[in-house]
Amino acid sequence: MLCEQKYGALLNNLSSPEAVEAELRAQGCVDFVGCSAPVPEGAGGAPEQDRLPEVTGTSSQDGETEREIGSRAAGEVAATPRLSPNIRCLVYPKGDISRFKPARPRAYGLLGYYLLDAASVLPALVLDVQEGHSVLDLCxxxxxxxxxxxxxxxxxxxxxxxxxxxxxxxxRAVLRSFVHKELLTDDRVRITSFDGRKWEEFERNFFDRVLVDVPCTTDRHSLIEEENNIFKRARTKERQRLPQVQLELLLSGIQAARPGGEVVYSTCSLSQLQNQYVVEQALQQAREEHGVALEVVDLRPLTHLFRDTFHFAPDTHLGELVLPHLSANFGPIYLCKLRRLN
Ligand code: SAM
Known part of the structure; x- marks a missing residue:
């Protein structure tokens, strides 16, 4: 984690995506999502127009996506997880530590890509967003x-x-730099500033998908950044309270999801106390205190799918963990997916 972190460029489908992708590919980048789960010819590519793009992996009669079928045909893994479509994230290949240039405005004055740790895209990918979904991003x-x-x-x-x-x-500023303002109307994108732990007090059993990307010790950042470091003595109490805050946020997110809905919990920490322990506690409390039963979705097929891009921890018993590695210096990112059974 002390070596330079690798980034990914999340392509903005609303601003010259084909041109931007071609430029990045010319520099040697690859779309780690598309190259791991290839989309059949003619099915991909977001149109550059005044609306959000169509599904990349279209549904077959039994609801399976082409992306799933594609990877099965390749004989990879029988249970390839369903992924949110149309997300493209370009990275420099393993061992290549080139840096991305800052994004610049493209079509409609919107930025062409958003730079982030490429492993941060995984929680959004495994959320399996589908047509017409209502989604809550709690943090x-x-x-x-x-x-x-x-x-x-x-x-x-x-x-x-x-x-x-x-x-x-x-x-709000980030969204405005990447999304047409006509698409940011309150009925389509609601921006709020509430304590997520209290969400269940006013909205329950509603969302198809909920992302709970909690505040954590941000391990990589804490190693290199002095200012406002969470490991400073003055922040001891706050740090010790983190697992409890994370648990309350996850429980709140679980209750905000509808029965049958799915919740992804994620952190950028290596700490089991903030990762598996929080999920275990949430499963127990959801069942005992709120009567909500959940199943843990197996994400091992995901680690198989993206094994050429990320280094996954070999034996997490609950959820998956992207470990920083010299040849693939992404993460840490922990993610665990839960499905509400009632
Ligand atoms: N999901 C974000 C992204 O992809 O850019 C990163 C989220 S960051 C890991 C965690 C966020 O949780 C911080 O922005 C913090 O302000 C927010 N947060 C902390 N406590 C919260 C709470 N009780 N309710 C809602 N948000 C909270």
Missing amino acids: AAPGGKALALLQTGLLRFLCVNDVSSSRTARL
Whole structure:
């Protein structure tokens, strides 16, 4: 983690995506999503027009996506997980530590890509957003994962929330730099600044998908950044409270999801206390205190699919963990997916 972090360029489907992708490919970048799960010819590519793009992996009669079928045909893994479509993230190949240039305005004055740790795209990908979904991003600022979710072009409604008003302002600015303002109307994208732990007090059993990307010890950042470091003595109590805050946020997100809905919990920490332990506690409390049964969705096929891009921890018993590695210095990102059974 002390070596330079690798980034990914999340392509903005609303601003010259083909031209931007061609430029990045000419520099040696590859779309780690598309190259791991190839989309059949003619099915991909977001049209550059005044709306969010169509589904890349179209549905077959039994609801299976072409992306799933494609990877089965390749004989990879029988149970390839369903991924949110249309998300493209370009990275320099393994071992290549070139840096991306800052994004510049393209069509409609919108930025061509958003730079982020490429592993941060995984929670949005595994959320499996489908046509007409209502999605809640409970801790959304500065907005990388919300932007990834918007790239699907499938959402009926996206609610992006962050307790911090200054970070919510940044989130709003990010969205405005990447999305046409006509698409940012309150009935399509709601931006709020509530304490996510209290969400269940006013909205329950509603969202098809919920992303709970919690505040954590941000391990990589904490190693290299002195300012406002969460490991400083003055922040000891706050740090010790983190697992409890994370648990309350996850429980709140679970209750905001509809029965049958899915929730992805993620952190950028290596700490089991903030990862598996929080999920275990949430499963137990959801069942015992709220009567909500959940199943844990197996994400091992995902690690297989993206094994050429990320280095996954070999033996997490609950969820998956992208470990920083010298040849693939992304992460850490922990993610666990839960499905509400009732
Ligand atoms: N999902 C974001 C992205 O992809 O850009 C990153 C989220 S960051 C890891 C965690 C966020 O949680 C911070 O912006 C923080 O302000 C917010 N947060 C902390 N406590 C919260 C709470 N109780 N309710 C809602 N948001 C909270």
